[in-house]
Amino acid sequence: MLKLLNPGPVSLTQRVRDSLQKPDLCHREPEFFQMQRRIRQGLINVYDCSQEYSAVLLTGSGTAAVEAMVGSLVAREADPALVVANGVYGERMAAMLKRHGKPHRLVSSGWTEGMDLEGVERAIQSCSCVLAVHHETTTGRLNDLHRLGALCRQANRPLLLDAVSSFGGAEIDFEGWNLLACAATANKCLHGVPGVSFVVARREALQQPGHSPSLYLDLQNYYSLQEQDGSPFTQAVQACYGLDEALAELAESGGWKARCALYAERTRQLEAGLKQRGIVSFLSEGQSCILGSYRLPAGVSYEQLHDRLKAAGFVIYAGQGGFSHEMFRIAVMGDLSSGDLDRLLAAFPAS
């Protein structure tokens, strides 16, 4: 079987794969609601958040969770929302607000740069809330949420975070960052199956009337029904089986800190091996240990590299936009051994 080194879906552990074989289940039966409760509590437990937060489980990919969060928690009749962007995913949140007809301001920087925190400082007082991306998968930059979060706390502005590619694999300081909500998915750092995603948000915001322009992605509706052991629509039951098992596996293997350390170990091995082959990181600083972006070796196109590595059993990922001819990406999430990484490195062209 191919090893997936794209940023989700990830290679499954045997344990999670086996869980998909559980019995057929109706999403309106008590057995489903038991699992739904366990998953929602399991998501809260990943970061030991206070019970002021609750998790809402959605069927859809990570973007569904981000759009549910942005749509339901950002008001139309308010000061503009401040979107901090340095890649595809920040820009996508601004595109959502535009589509929803909600006032917003964009503080953007180049895709290889950090967030423009000075721009945030200048604009934050005139904005109602801040939207940002934790791990910008476009380049693999782990954005400096400690500094952005401090600005949000000082200015008393709620922060809404796209944590799709960091939840379960990097620190998230809910209280410290003044987090109103974060959105994420089952099939990245949590090592579940694609099909379910979620928003962790303050209960007080979930209990108020929301702002969703969408009937399907109305977070407050999901919350009120899920609190009463309900579900507005059909859930991806088998994907829930996978997430349930993946959360148990994460907890048993030491939680997000252990996973973060494991990713760091894999990234060290990968970077050292690539360096020996003359391949260097695309970012000069700020790279996460969840996904790395690397410069394509001289004279080798992405397609050539992709096909060569695929023939050796690995799926890598292209750069987005203008980066597609310069770099490639490798994520180290999912079921991956150090022997796998050795085999991957051996399949690269010699420098």
Ligand SMILES: *Cc1c(COP(=O)(O)O)cnc(C)c1O
């Ligand atoms: C993967 C990802 C998403 C959502 O992608 P889907 O394809 O909808 O799952 C959103 N934001 C970030 C930062 C991501 O890495």
